[in-house]
Structure formats: C-alpha cells, structure tokens
Amino acid sequence: MAKPTVAPVMRQKPFVPWLYLLPAIIIMTVFILYPMINTVGLSFKNADGSASAEVTCREGQPCWGSFENYRYALSNELNTSSPKALWDSFWISSYGNMIKWLLGMVSGTVIIGLIFAVWVDGIKSEALAKSIIFMPMAISFVGAGVIWKFVYNYGTSQVQTGILNAIISAFGGEPVAFLSKVPLNTFMLIIVGIWMWTGFCMTLLSAAIKSIPEEVIEASRIDGATDFEVFSKIQVPIIMPTIIVVITTMVINVLKLFDIVYVMTGGNFGTNVLATRMYTEMYTNSQYGRGTAIAVILILFIVPFIVMNIRRFMKEEAMR
Amino acid sequence: MISLTRTKSNGKYDFTRLLTGIGIVLILVVWLIPTIGLLVTSFRPVALINTTGWWTALNVNNGPESAQHPDPNASYVEKLGTRFTINNYVDALTGYRGTKSYLEDCKSGTKPLGLSCSIKDLLNPRGMGRAFLNSVAVTVPSTILPILIALFAAYALSWMKFRGRYAVFAILVGLQVVPIQMTLVPVLRMFAGMGLNGTFPAVWLFHTGFGLPYAIYLLRNTMSALPKDLFESAYLDGADHWTIFKTIILPLTTPAIASLAIYQFLWVWNDLLVSLVFLGGSKPVMTYQISNMVTSLGAGWHLLTAAAFLSMLLPMIVFFALQRYFVRGMMAGAVKG
Numbered sequence: 214m215a216k217p218t219v220a221p222v223m224r225q226k227p228f229v230p231w232l233y234l235l236p237a238i239i240i241m242t243v244f245i246l247y248p249m250i251n252t253v254g255l256s257f258k259n260a261d262g263s264a265s266a267e268v269t270c271r272e273g274q275p276c277w278g279s280f281e282n283y284r285y286a287l288s289n290e291l292n293t294s295s296p297k298a299l300w301d302s303f304w305i306s307s308y309g310n311m312i313k314w315l316l317g318m319v320s321g322t323v324i325i326g327l328i329f330a331v332w333v334d335g336i337k338s339e340a341l342a343k344s345i346i347f348m349p350m351a352i353s354f355v356g357a358g359v360i361w362k363f364v365y366n367y368g369t370s371q372v373q374t375g376i377l378n379a380i381i382s383a384f385g386g387e388p389v390a391f392l393s394k395v396p397l398n399t400f401m402l403i404i405v406g407i408w409m410w411t412g413f414c415m416t417l418l419s420a421a422i423k424s425i426p427e428e429v430i431e432a433s434r435i436d437g438a439t440d441f442e443v444f445s446k447i448q449v450p451i452i453m454p455t456i457i458v459v460i461t462t463m464v465i466n467v468l469k470l471f472d473i474v475y476v477m478t479g480g481n482f483g484t485n486v487l488a489t490r491m492y493t494e495m496y497t498n499s500q501y502g503r504g505t506a507i508a509v510i511l512i513l514f515i516v517p518f519i520v521m522n523i524r525r526f527m528k529e530e531a532m533r
Numbered sequence: 534m535i536s537l538t539r540t541k542s543n544g545k546y547d548f549t550r551l552l553t554g555i556g557i558v559l560i561l562v563v564w565l566i567p568t569i570g571l572l573v574t575s576f577r578p579v580a581l582i583n584t585t586g587w588w589t590a591l592n593v594n595n596g597p598e599s600a601q602h603p604d605p606n607a608s609y610v611e612k613l614g615t616r617f618t619i620n621n622y623v624d625a626l627t628g629y630r631g632t633k634s635y636l637e638d639c640k641s642g643t644k645p646l647g648l649s650c651s652i653k654d655l656l657n658p659r660g661m662g663r664a665f666l667n668s669v670a671v672t673v674p675s676t677i678l679p680i681l682i683a684l685f686a687a688y689a690l691s692w693m694k695f696r697g698r699y700a701v702f703a704i705l706v707g708l709q710v711v712p713i714q715m716t717l718v719p720v721l722r723m724f725a726g727m728g729l730n731g732t733f734p735a736v737w738l739f740h741t742g743f744g745l746p747y748a749i750y751l752l753r754n755t756m757s758a759l760p761k762d763l764f765e766s767a768y769l770d771g772a773d774h775w776t777i778f779k780t781i782i783l784p785l786t787t788p789a790i791a792s793l794a795i796y797q798f799l800w801v802w803n804d805l806l807v808s809l810v811f812l813g814g815s816k817p818v819m820t821y822q823i824s825n826m827v828t829s830l831g832a833g834w835h836l837l838t839a840a841a842f843l844s845m846l847l848p849m850i851v852f853f854a855l856q857r858y859f860v861r862g863m864m865a866g867a868v869k870g
Contacts, residue, residue: 225693225774233689233774234701236682237745244742245708248716248723255718262722329560332553344856345561348568351852351859352845353803355820359827359841360567363574363834372584374834376570379586408564416860440549469712472805476824491714492806501718508714519707526706530699 249512256282256506266502282506290485305395305483307490313399314406314470314486319463321407323456326414330422331444343419347412354409354472361405362477365391395483402484405473410466414459421455422448458525465518468511487511575838576617582834590616621839628660661822661843668802668818668844674737675801676794679744680752683793684786686745687752688778692764702753708746717810724811731815739807744797751862755789756782788858795855796862799848819844 231238255262257279259269270276277284290306292298303309329346333339349357366375367390373379378388391401425448433447449456471488474480480489487507494504573587580600581590589595593602593612602612620634629635631645639650648654655662689695690702720739721730729735759782767777805820812818817825823840852859 227695229774230689230693230695230698233685233693237686237749238701240682240738240742241708241745243723244720244739245711245716245746248719249711251719252715325560329557332557336557342557342561344853346564347856347860348849348852349564351799351848353805353820353848355803355805355823355827356841356845359823359837360571362827363570363838364567366834372586374583374586376566376586376588379588408567465710469714471714475805476827479828488712488714488806495718496810501722505718508712508718511712512715515710515712519710522710523703523707526703 252505252508255501256509258282258502260500260502262501269502282502283510285503286506286510307485307487310399310484310486311468313396314403314467315464317400317403318406318410318467319460321403322410322414322463323418323459325407326411326459327418327449327456329411330415330419331448334419334422343412343415346415349409350412355476357405357409358473358476361401361408362392365401367391392478393482398478398482399484402473402477405477406467406470409473410463414463417455417459418452421452425451461518461521465515468514571838572842574834575621575842576619577835578616578618578620579833579835581616582838621835622843625836625839625843626660626662627654628657628663630659658817659822661819661840664817664819664822665843667812667816668820670733670816671736671740671808671812671818672798672801674733675740675744676798678737678741679748679797680790680793682741683745683748683752684783684790685778686749687756688774688782690749690753691757692777692782693774702750705746705749709750713743713806717806721810731812733812733816735811736807739811740797740801740804744800748793748797751793752786752789755786759785788861791855792858792862794862795851795859799851799859802848 257266258264259266265279266281267276267278269281270278275284290302290308292302304313329342333342336342364375364377366373367378367388368374373382373388377391382388389397392398429447429451430443433443438446469488470486471492474484474486474489475492478484480486480493485493487510491504491507491511494500494507570587573590574582577587577590578600581596584600585592585596591613593609593616600616602615604611620636623629623635627635627648629638629645629648631638635645635648635654638645644650647659648657654660656666657663690698724730724735729738763781764777767781772780803820805824808818808821809824812821814821814825819840823837823844826837826840
C-alpha cells in the first residue's frame with residue numbers, strides 16, 4: 214500500500230494528516246463530489262427537480278419513464294421519419310458533431326504537433342518557432358473565437374474583409390459563409406480548436422523526442438535507415454506512451470469543449486456539441502432535468518479516461 | 534528528418550532541408566496571421582475596417598472618401614498617421630456605443646449616452662475597463678485560494694504516513710478530469726439558496742474546488758520528490774511538521790508554486806463558462822463582455838477586435854515573460870506518463 218516515500222522517522226498523531234487535508238476535502242466534497250451525485254439524481258427529475266421525469270411524458274409519444282430526460286437527450290435532435298433523414302440529422306446532432314470534433318481535432322493537433330516537433334528539433338530558432346505555435350494556448354477561447362470569426366468573415370458582394378474569403382475571391386471563387394454553411398461550419402470550428410491546442414501536443418511530443426538517446430538514432434542511420442524510416446520505425450514507436458497520453462488528454466478536452474462553439478455560432482446551424490446543448494437546456498429553456506441528463510451522458514464518455522488515469526497513476530506509484 | 538542538422542550536408546539532405554524549412558515557415562505563417570489580423574484591425578478606423586482588408590493597411594489611398602487625408606499632397610507618413618487610431622480602444626474601454634467615437638463626442642462637448650467624459654467612464658459597467666477590474670477581482674483570489682489549500686493537502690499526502698493516503702490520492706487523480714458541466718446545476722441551486730449567485734465569492738469557491746485536484750496532484754509530485762534526508766535531520770533536531778512545512782517545504786517548492794499559479798491564473802482569466810453561469814451580467818468579466826458583444830449586441834469589428842486584444846494583453850505578457858513556468862505548469866499533469 215503506502216510507499217516508502219515517507220521518511221520512517223516522521224510520525225504524528227493520527228488526526229494530524231486529516232487536519233492538513235480537511236480544507237481541501239471539504240471544498241472538493243461540496244463543489245465536486247456532492248454536485249456530481251446530485252446531478253445524477255436531478256437527471257431523473259422534471260424541469261425544476263420537483264417530480265419524477267415521468268410527468269413530462271406526453272400522451273401518445275414515446276416515453277421512457279424515469280429515464281425520460283435521457284430519451285430526450287439522446288433522440289431529440291434526430292429525425293426518425295426515414296433512415297436517410299435519421300442519418301442526415303445524426304451528423305448535425307451534438308453526437309455526430311462530437312465524433313467530427315474527436316476525429317478532426319485530436320488527429321489534427323497530434324499529427325501537426327508531432328510533425329512540427331520533429332521538423333524544428335535542433336534548428337537554430339527552435340525556441341522561437343515553438344513559442345509561436347504555443348502562444349494561442351495563453352489566450353482565451355473567446356479571444357480565439359473573435360480572431361477566427363474575423364478570418365472567416367463573410368463580407369458584402371463588393372468587398373471581403375475576412376482574409377479567407379478575400380483569398381477565395383482573388384482566385385475568382387465565390388465567397389463562402391463559413392460559419393453558417395452545414396456541414397462545413399463544424400470543420401471551420403475544429404480548425405480553431407487545432408490552432409489553439411497544437412502547441413500543447415507539440416511541446417509534450419517534442420520533450421519525448423528529445424529524450425530518445427542520440428545513439429539509437431545514429432545506430433539506425435549507420436544501418437542505412439532513411440529519414441522517414443527513422444521517424445516511423447524508431448522515433449514514433451519509442452514515444453508511443455507519450456503519444457497515447459497526449460491523445461487521451463485531447464479526447465477529454467474535446468469532450469468538455471464549450472467556448473469555441475458558444476462564441477462562434479452559439480450552437481446554431483447544426484454545430485451544437487454536448488456542452489453547448491446542456492447550456493441551452495439549463496439557461497435558455499430552464500430545463501434542469503434535461504440539462505443534467507446531458508451532463509451525465511457527457512461524463513459516461515469520460516469515465517473510461519478517469520479509470521485510465523487512475524490506473525496509470527497506480528503503475529507510476531508502484532515504480533517509485 | 535530529425536538529424537538534418539546533425540548530418541553532413543550533401544545534395545539530397547539540402548533538398549529535404551529546404552522542403553522542411555518551407556513547411557515550418559508555412560505552419561508559422563498560418564499560426565501568426567489570424568492574430569496579426571486582429572491586432573492590425575484593432576488600430577484601424579471603422580470606415581476602413583468595413584471597406585478594406587487589414588492586409589492593405591499600409592496602402593494610404595484606398596477606402597471611402599471620408600477616410601482620405603484632407604490634403605491629397607500630404608506625405609506618405611502623414612497620410613499613414615490618419616489611417617490608424619486608438620479610438621477603438623478608448624471606445625471599448627469606456628463601453629461607448631454611439632455613432633462616432635468617445636473622444637470625438639467629448640471633444641465636441643456632447644456627452645455620450647450614460648458617460649460623463651471623465652476618468653470615471655473607465656468604470657462604466659458596459660466597458661472593458663470595468664470588466665478588466667472584475668476579471669482581476671475574480672482571478673486573484675481564485676488563484677491564491679486553491680494553491681494555499683493545496684499546499685497543506687499535498688504536504689500531508691507526500692510526507693505523512695496514514696491509512697487512506699493512497700485512496701485519497703487516487704480519488705484526486707480521478708477528479709482531475711471531471712467536467713465542470715457535471716456540477717453546474719446543483720452548485721447553481723446551492724448558491725441560489727445561499728444568495729451567492731452573481732457575487733465574486735461564488736466564482737472564487739467554484740474555481741477553488743475545481744482547481745484543487747490538479748494543484749494538489751502537481752504539488753504532491755514535487756514535494757515527494759524532495760530528498761528525505763532533509764526532513765530526517767530536521768526531525769531529529771526536534772522540528773515538528775509545521776516547522777518543516779514552513780522552513781523547508783515552502784522554499785523548495787516555490788518554482789512549482791509559480792508554475793501552478795501561472796497556470797491557474799490563465800485558466801481562470803480565460804474562463805467563460807463559470808463566469809457566464811455564476812456572475813453573468815451582474816459583474817461582467819472580460820470574456821463575458823466579449824462573448825456578449827459577439828453573440829447579442831452585434832458590436833462592430835472595431836470594438837470587438839480592440840476588446841479581444843485588451844483581454845489577451847495580460848495573458849500575452851504573462852506568457853512571454855514567464856513562458857518556462859507556464860509550459861511547466863501546463864505539462865506537469867500529462868508529462869508524468
């Protein structure tokens with residue numbers, strides 16, 4: 214159990230450690246643990262938590278009893294009139310968008326981060342190049358939202374003041390309303406996410422690449438490996454554990470994502486994600502039951518990563 | 534690819550190197566241009582923002598009649614001077630919503646709606662000046678409180694032996710990834726019962742709760758990595774836990790505390806969701822004001838770009854001045870793996 218990191222001579226009365234821990238435990242219980250349990254409870258209740266969710270069922274409509282909020286959270290955005298309508302509506306629902314975000318943003322940040330880390334490794338202005346990529350990390354999603362809204366700006370027929378549409382116009386193309394055109398808009402939002410988080414992935418991956426012993430690389434070169442072989446057969450396999458950590462961190466970040474969508478489209482035009490939908494249910498509609506049901510669905514996606522985190526931690530502790 | 538600079542250059546490598554160089558520059562340009570666009574735009578007059586692209590800012594002759602220099606024979610530098618302005622920043626700071634600009638209105642003697650043309654205008658609830666102060670009022674306690682509490686907890690978890698130590702820490706690791714959304718509704722209801730909604734302590738407490746798991750985790754890892762001889766000799770000299778904590782632990786963990794403080798500071802400063810839910814419009818912070826300008830008020834680009842840049846100013850300074858600490862604070866959680 215307890216590891217020998219504690220000096221054997223350090224002893225204290227049994228209550229002393231809890232005295233040091235008390236403020237932290239109280240605050241975390243009140244603001245994280247208790248609300249989590251409460252959220253699960255509320256998700257089975259009606260809008261204001263005064264009765265079971267069952268009362269919101271309507272005659273002649275499908276009803277899941279106490280799980281009515283979950284039925285709503287899972288199916289409300291879907292159009293079940295035909296298989297094609299179902300398919301189309303799924304891909305602009307918060308779940309379909311979540312899949313787009315996960316695939317697009319996680320692969321985008323990790324791949325660009327990895328390539329950039331390898332490219333700048335050892336060049337003269339490495340530090341400067343890296344801090345340029347990392348800089349968006351320091352600003353808010355809101356700030357980034359404004360920056361990119363301006364990039365995507367859709368002007369008048371005479372003039373394009375958004376740089377992207379100006380470039381398109383200069384090449385004779387038709388300007389595009391990037392943020393309201395489905396399904397393009399979600400991908401335009403994902404680009405903003407990639408812009409913000411690539412620096413994070415790049416820094417972690419770069420540190421891992423630098424920790425590979427020089428001899429390993431040199432030995433493979435003497436054996437005649439090309440640049441690409443060194444990259445794909447030596448560097449990537451060696452830093453795989455770090456790549457996995459980066460991917461899981463990014464997956465969690467994407468699942469929680471709120472600000473970019475809220476600021477840039479407000480979840481309109483089929484760009485909703487779970488977090489913005491939850492906010493709408495809570496605030497715009499005052500539907501606490503439905504809002505919390507969405508929150509519970511969100512945490513169900515995250516639970517595997519909580520378990521993974523704890524496992525990893527236990528492995529580390531065992532190695533101490 | 535990695536060893537380009539370490540290999541003797543020959544024809545083939547020079548070519549790869551050139552391609553890599555182009556790739557790097559391309560990525561850097563894509564990363565920089567959006568921010569440069571914002572910065573340049575925030576200093577341009579409204580008339581020009583809406584009629585010409587920011588990349589033509591150095592062309593002094595384009596744009597509508599009204600934006601031209603009164604004297605067509607003026608020198609390039611003179612013309613350039615009228616092509617940039619600080620009006621956007623003044624208007625954003627004071628929350629000016631008129632049709633001209635705050636400075637023009639005040640100069641001509643007509644007081645803008647709800648403003649008095651004095652230094653007090655910086656405190657206008659609609660302006661970014663007031664929002665800046667609110668952001669500071671939210672951020673400073675929300676940074677200090679969790680670190681203070683985490684220091685004690687981390688000390689107990691790293692240098693005291695007791696039953697349940699391991700379990701407490703495992704729970705902490707799990708809590709780190711709990712999404713804020715999972716707790717918003719109950720906490721909101723709780724705060725409503727206590728009359729705390731729309732007050733600063735509500736946000737302080739919430740940020741403290743959510744900052745704690747990571748803060749404790751990071752500090753505990755730092756503290757438990759300290760050599761134990763240090764403690765043993767102090768302990769043998771008769772020092773108790775409190776003395777050791779004060780005289781040995783605190784000085785030695787200062788770099789980690791700095792990293793953590795910067796990380797938490799930027800996290801809270803940049804947060805929108807928590808301020809939106811618990812403070813809303815009653816004490817608007819900078820992120821709230823901007824998101825409001827984007828979503829509902831439809832404020833022009835001149836105000837939006839200036840406001841956005843104002844909100845980025847402090848994070849940028851912190852980032853460039855203390856980059857090393859910031860990166861460390863950001864990475865400590867993930868890099869352990």
